Amino acid sequence: MEKQTYSNPVIRWVDDRLPIxxxxxxxxxxxxxxxxxxxxxxxGALASITLIVMIVTGIVLAMHYTPHTSMAFDxxxxxxxxxxxxxxIRYIHSNGASMFFIVVYIHIFxxxxxxxYKAPRELLWMLGVVILLLMMATAFMGYVLPWGQMSxxxxxxxxxxxxxxxxxxxxxxxxxWGGFSVDNATLNRFFSLHYLMPFVIVGVVVLHVAALHVxxxxxxxxxxxxxxxxxxxxxxxFTAKDSIGLGVFLIVWAGxxxxxxxxxxxxxxxxxxxxxxxxxxxVPEWYFLPFYAILRSITFDFLFIDxxxxxxxxxxxxxxxxxxxxxxxxxxVRSCRFRPVYKWFFWLFVLDCFILGVVGAKSPDDxxxxxxxxxxxxxGQIGTxxxxxxxxxxxxxxxxxxxxxxxxxxxxxxxxxxxxxxxAGAATAKGEPA
Amino acid sequence: xxDSHADDENRREFLYLAAGAMGAVGAAAxxxxxxDQMNPAADVLALASTxxxxxxxxxxxxxxxxxxxxxxxxxxxxxxxxxxxxxVDLASLRDPEADAERVQKSEWLxxxxxxxxxxxxxxxxxxxxxxxYGGWFCPxxxxxxxxxxxxxxxxxxxxxxxxxxxxxxxxxxKIG
Ligand code: HEM
Ligand code: FES
Numbered sequence: 001m002e003k004q005t006y007s008n009p010v011i012r013w014v015d016d017r018l019p020i021x022x023x024x025x026x027x028x029x030x031x032x033x034x035x036x037x038x039x040x041x042x043x044g045a046l047a048s049i050t051l052i053v054m055i056v057t058g059i060v061l062a063m064h065y066t067p068h069t070s071m072a073f074d075x076x077x078x079x080x081x082x083x084x085x086x087x088x089i090r091y092i093h094s095n096g097a098s099m100f101f102i103v104v105y106i107h108i109f110x111x112x113x114x115x116x117y118k119a120p121r122e123l124l125w126m127l128g129v130v131i132l133l134l135m136m137a138t139a140f141m142g143y144v145l146p147w148g149q150m151s152x153x154x155x156x157x158x159x160x161x162x163x164x165x166x167x168x169x170x171x172x173x174x175x176x177w178g179g180f181s182v183d184n185a186t187l188n189r190f191f192s193l194h195y196l197m198p199f200v201i202v203g204v205v206v207l208h209v210a211a212l213h214v215x216x217x218x219x220x221x222x223x224x225x226x227x228x229x230x231x232x233x234x235x236x237x238f239t240a241k242d243s244i245g246l247g248v249f250l251i252v253w254a255g256x257x258x259x260x261x262x263x264x265x266x267x268x269x270x271x272x273x274x275x276x277x278x279x280x281x282x283v284p285e286w287y288f289l290p291f292y293a294i295l296r297s298i299t300f301d302f303l304f305i306d307x308x309x310x311x312x313x314x315x316x317x318x319x320x321x322x323x324x325x326x327x328x329x330x331x332x333v334r335s336c337r338f339r340p341v342y343k344w345f346f347w348l349f350v351l352d353c354f355i356l357g358v359v360g361a362k363s364p365d366d367x368x369x370x371x372x373x374x375x376x377x378x379x380g381q382i383g384t385x386x387x388x389x390x391x392x393x394x395x396x397x398x399x400x401x402x403x404x405x406x407x408x409x410x411x412x413x414x415x416x417x418x419x420x421x422x423x424a425g426a427a428t429a430k431g432e433p434a
Numbered sequence: 435x436x437d438s439h440a441d442d443e444n445r446r447e448f449l450y451l452a453a454g455a456m457g458a459v460g461a462a463a464x465x466x467x468x469x470d471q472m473n474p475a476a477d478v479l480a481l482a483s484t485x486x487x488x489x490x491x492x493x494x495x496x497x498x499x500x501x502x503x504x505x506x507x508x509x510x511x512x513x514x515x516x517x518x519x520x521x522v523d524l525a526s527l528r529d530p531e532a533d534a535e536r537v538q539k540s541e542w543l544x545x546x547x548x549x550x551x552x553x554x555x556x557x558x559x560x561x562x563x564x565x566x567y568g569g570w571f572c573p574x575x576x577x578x579x580x581x582x583x584x585x586x587x588x589x590x591x592x593x594x595x596x597x598x599x600x601x602x603x604x605x606x607x608k609i610g
Contacts, residue, residue, distance in 0.1 A: 153554060153574075157554065158552075159553075160551075160552040160553035163552075163553075175469075175472050177474075178472055178475065179474045179478045179502075179503060180474065180478070180502040180503055180504055181502065182503075183478075183503045189472065275500070275503060275504075275505070276500060276505045276547075277555060278554040278555045278556075278557075278572075278573065278574065279573075280557075281573065282554070296575050298589075299588075299589055307591070308589055308591050365576050
């Protein structure tokens, strides 16, 4: 990292002792970004901002929230009715969780489409999967805090997943609960962990971004940056582009907060938790639906593994498989732009995730489109099979069979179509390797 | 000379190992309280028993009472339900248990109403769906239990658990 000499004596004094100004300048001002990035590259920045907003609103909510089974529900209602702007802060936080997942899912599918998980970005990708897991745990525990019916039964069902573990299952679940059922001890520890985990996420995000700044960003062509003619500095080019995306994103978020604040939630969560009565139709938040569908689609034993354990294993495996994705995809070409066959399978995979999401929201025994012999549980079984087929069979084989389209020789050639280009002309003249 | 060098090295290695092992034991000893604190506390364990008056129940009716934070179903079975439960071929069951082993008095079925799949509570009111086997139906993922609380269909692996209980009198039971 080159050190700057600042004219302002205070900044210079600090920078000589702790080069934070030089660091920020290097990583966020001058940092070279591929010049062909599209709007899908906004979503990392949007996720970071969402994380900050969640932490700020969460800390404020915690000033009014009471983590006790007899008071939690009422304290949230008090936030909604009596605390100044409490309704606003809570709606930003509760809708923010959904926004966070939308943004992160788009961010992940972006990576899948453009091959951002491939060398040299495998570790960067894996850190991303860690963030996803931590987010899921955080959102799950947060959803328990208002202590409504969905909070309680969601907590009960998800913690009970661990009872599928052979031999130790029951002890693990009692340990998680701190009792013989989801109760006050459970609520308290969930609050403690819900407060902690976002800061752990911040830590992993720092590592994620540090790894990013080693390899630099991937780009829609999926080819390497060859020299300065292929890049533009982060500021002002991407500070501007990110700001436009941020504006749009905040409009959507505000749209939910102000016009449809409960659209993504469940009415049942406005009923106080009752440990003796399960609501007739319990469903997780939308962002967990595909995984919930995988869990429920296993209704048969396999070898010595019973259905319950197998469902749990596959549900966790559906995320764990992302860790090894860089080694399952055998194609050397990163971007789908140059993978004519995989491109179609990518969209098929997106469709599969959507179908699993729909299945997760339905009762397993309901017929699909009124066809009596074809239930949602069957659709879920097909969707689950395809999910794993995509990763375990299709990707390894396709990389070997598919004939990719010719790659452009460089990013600058692909953006200018080979024409001489005045904007980057100066850089090209200096930087083009002979 | 060379020899004493090797000795030194061995000794150093031993010291590293011994110190490391002591450190690991110490860390584990310290970790245990941090882990065990999450297990049920003494006051939770102490909530041992509940007494219930069942004199008001007519055949075909059921009530739910709370024991250790969990729902306990007390069902006064009809003659037909008792016969159905007894007539089942044990070999056809996922978790084979005779009805006689699950009740003290055949009229009274007392089970923990927590679905053994993932912990939902099947509906226990007269108007609730009873499932294909006339016992209970768990709405969460569709487990069907029979009139002995045994799993017959759906994802749950085992029968509804029979809690420890005793009849204090004909109309008074103690759970736990
Ligand atoms: C990774 C970032 C975070 C996510 C994804 C998240 C998610 C959630 C969710 C889904 C809820 C339930 C919303 C509802 O229906 O009411 C919730 C509630 C809550 N969260 Fe967070 N949260 C995050 C960060 C934080 C932080 C840093 C705090 C600080 C203590 C916090 C404190 C709370 C409190 C007190 C509640 C209960 C009040 C309420 O239900 O509105 N959260 N959170
Ligand atoms: S919890 Fe009862 S069927 Fe899943």
